[in-house]
Amino acid sequence: MQFGKLSALAAVFLAACASSRAQSPKYNLGRTPTDEEIRAWDISVGPEGKELPPGSGNAVAGAKIYAEKCALCHGPTATEGKFLHGVLVGGKESLTTLEPMKTIGSYWPYATTIFDFVRRAMPFNNPGSLTADEVYSLTAFLLYRNDIIEEPTVIDAMTLPKVRMPNRDGFFPANPVWKPGYYQPYFSPQLEPRKKKQ
Amino acid sequence: MDSDQNGRRKFLKNAAMLAGAVVGSMREAAAQSTKKGETEIPIPGPPYVIPPYGERSRFVNSKRVGEFAPLQDFMGIITPAALHYTVDHGSPIADIDPAQHRLLIHGLVERPLIFTVDEVKRFPSVSRIHFLQCAGSSYLPLGDREKAVTVQETHGKTSCSEWTGVPLSVLLQEAGVKKEGTWLVAEGAEWKKHSISIPMAKALDDALVVYGQNGEPIRREQGFPLRLLAPGWEGVRNVKYLRRIKVVDRPYMTKWESTVYTNLRMDGKARWFQFELEPNSVITYPSGGQKLPASGFYQISGLAWSGGGAVRKVEVSTDGGRNWKEAQLQQPILPKAHTRFRFDWNWNGEEVVLLSRCTDDMGEVQPTKAEVEKLWNVKPGYWLSTTNRIQHFNACQPWKITPEGSVHNAIWEA
Numbered sequence: 337m338q339f340g341k342l343s344a345l346a347a348v349f350l351a352a353c354a355s356s357r358a359q360s361p362k363y364n365l366g367r368t369p370t371d372e373e374i375r376a377w378d379i380s381v382g383p384e385g386k387e388l389p390p391g392s393g394n395a396v397a398g399a400k401i402y403a404e405k406c407a408l409c410h411g412p413t414a415t416e417g418k419f420l421h422g423v424l425v426g427g428k429e430s431l432t433t434l435e436p437m438k439t440i441g442s443y444w445p446y447a448t449t450i451f452d453f454v455r456r457a458m459p460f461n462n463p464g465s466l467t468a469d470e471v472y473s474l475t476a477f478l479l480y481r482n483d484i485i486e487e488p489t490v491i492d493a494m495t496l497p498k499v500r501m502p503n504r505d506g507f508f509p510a511n512p513v514w515k516p517g518y519y520q521p522y523f524s525p526q527l528e529p530r531k532k533k534q
Numbered sequence: 535m536d537s538d539q540n541g542r543r544k545f546l547k548n549a550a551m552l553a554g555a556v557v558g559s560m561r562e563a564a565a566q567s568t569k570k571g572e573t574e575i576p577i578p579g580p581p582y583v584i585p586p587y588g589e590r591s592r593f594v595n596s597k598r599v600g601e602f603a604p605l606q607d608f609m610g611i612i613t614p615a616a617l618h619y620t621v622d623h624g625s626p627i628a629d630i631d632p633a634q635h636r637l638l639i640h641g642l643v644e645r646p647l648i649f650t651v652d653e654v655k656r657f658p659s660v661s662r663i664h665f666l667q668c669a670g671s672s673y674l675p676l677g678d679r680e681k682a683v684t685v686q687e688t689h690g691k692t693s694c695s696e697w698t699g700v701p702l703s704v705l706l707q708e709a710g711v712k713k714e715g716t717w718l719v720a721e722g723a724e725w726k727k728h729s730i731s732i733p734m735a736k737a738l739d740d741a742l743v744v745y746g747q748n749g750e751p752i753r754r755e756q757g758f759p760l761r762l763l764a765p766g767w768e769g770v771r772n773v774k775y776l777r778r779i780k781v782v783d784r785p786y787m788t789k790w791e792s793t794v795y796t797n798l799r800m801d802g803k804a805r806w807f808q809f810e811l812e813p814n815s816v817i818t819y820p821s822g823g824q825k826l827p828a829s830g831f832y833q834i835s836g837l838a839w840s841g842g843g844a845v846r847k848v849e850v851s852t853d854g855g856r857n858w859k860e861a862q863l864q865q866p867i868l869p870k871a872h873t874r875f876r877f878d879w880n881w882n883g884e885e886v887v888l889l890s891r892c893t894d895d896m897g898e899v900q901p902t903k904a905e906v907e908k909l910w911n912v913k914p915g916y917w918l919s920t921t922n923r924i925q926h927f928n929a930c931q932p933w934k935i936t937p938e939g940s941v942h943n944a945i946w947e948a
Contacts, residue, residue, distance in 0.1 A: 365657065378778075380729060380782075432802040434920040452729075452789070507806045512733075514733040522808075
């Protein structure tokens with residue numbers, strides 16, 4: 337009897353799980369975007385770099401663009417930005433001091449993040465205006481100035497995702513995750529089931 | 535139709551003339567009356583002609599300072615939309631025509647879809663009361679940190695509204711999430727196209743795409759015409775001007791989640807993807823910068839909240855944290871919402887330190903500053919000697935009241 341009740345409950349629970357991902361549309365609102373529309377809108381670049389556009393650049397080209405479009409705020413050597421997140425270069429060995437410098441070289445875990453952010457949000461006064469080649473070149477320049485790649489290295493859709501950042505393993509949990517009924521206490525390394533405390 | 539409109543115009547014109555005449559005569563009356571002492575019932579000022587979109591009394595001047603909301607002036611649990619805190623990461627606030635705005639859902643879905651704002655509004659809607667809080671609230675840059683005086687400066691990056699919109703799960707179901715779609719990247723339409731990752735489990739749990747705030751369309755500075763709401767989570771995840779949701783198979787490591795909104799410890803390791811905001815509370819009266827005129831009765835009042843659920847209890851200490859007594863909680867007590875607490879108190883005129891402490895319905899307790907230091911493995915002097923920007927700082931806030939009745943921020947003392 338008790339078991340029967342439980343299995344009935346389990347069946348309801350499983351049905352609920354399955355229906356939460358039901359595959360048929362219910363309201364038929366909105367329209368199907370064209371592939372072209374999606375391509376034009378999709379500026380996200382993930383750590384695998386699947387969405388990286390055609391084009392390429394190196395640090396030599398990047399230095400010129402940097403001087404023209406970035407140095408005004410970030411300073412001539414990218415170490416002078418006085419505002420929050422303004423310093424892009426340097427900061428090695430600083431993370432365990434009282435004045436940690438969270439730069440691209442010392443802190444950023446993924447090289448693809450540079451491309452994603454520079455393309456969507458920079459330069460400050462005209463975000464979204466840089467060409468793919470310009471963004472690749474600036475990315476190469478910032479990686480070079482942080483001693484992560486050599487000056488002539490070509491950065492493109494193939495090479496960028498393979499660049500390993502110095503602080504790649506500086507963050508925990510290694511694989512961020514979240515699920516209902518769990519939480520991650522402040523500095524605990526993993527999710528824990530949420531239990532009611534008295 | 536024409537004559538009808540003419541008639542309406544005539545009526546409005548007459549009404550305006552009449553109102554003008556009444557105002558004029560009342561102004562005269564007000565000018566004629568002379569002050570005859572305190573016993574006289576004061577004559578109200580000139581009549582106020584209400585504009586079509588109402589405004590507050592000219593005697594009320596509560597306002598945001600920069601991005602910070604005036605918590606000391608909040609009553610109850612709802613933040614007026616006009617006073618809600620904002621954080622914009624240097625992007626100008628967008629001024630979007632809703633007729634031009636679109637929401638695209640694509641990526642690992644069966645059917646990519648693009649919606650107009652009107653189409654989003656046609657979905658079955660819900661209204662829920664939730665707080666928002668910047669993960670960096672209560673921890674200013676070094677230099678400002680030690681200068682923070684008021685509760686607006688110490689805790690002003692939290693607010694609470696009734697939000698109206700459609701559950702994100704409904705929109706995702708329309709698109710049909712593929713099995714490997716375990717995360718999504720949300721993106722705004724503003725200049726800098728703010729972007730951040732959300733686990734699919736949260737998107738399907740209680741996330742909303744909202745267009746209403748406190749009974750009217752959300753304000754521009756809150757993301758008009760559409761914003762993502764991730765209840766209980768750090769504010770940066772609640773993407774404003776929502777224009778695109780891409781279903782993906784991993785976190786996309788945007789700048790904000792992989793660098794800025796992380797907690798770097800002294801050992802050089804950093805916690806990231808901290809999502810949920812821990813239990814928190816602050817006394818808003820009496821609070822920093824205010825003055826108690828004399829000893830005697832005061833009702834201590836404040837706000838408590840937790841990203842983990844509803845507030846179970848709030849305790850107040852009037853002796854610097856040695857003894858704690860339970861405060862009264864004002865209904866409604868809602869999950870992931872501000873909760874108003876009150877505590878009747880007689881001040882004996884001596885120096886005291888007031889604190890509040892929140893326990894949420896799972897039993898998680900807001901830490902004292904000493905407990906935060908233990909968690910971070912740092913000495914009390916750390917906070918005023920480091921340029922490190924930390925997130926999720928939720929230590930119990932002490933307010934010191936001097937014998938003269940002035941109230942001071944005592945968080946960094948000792």
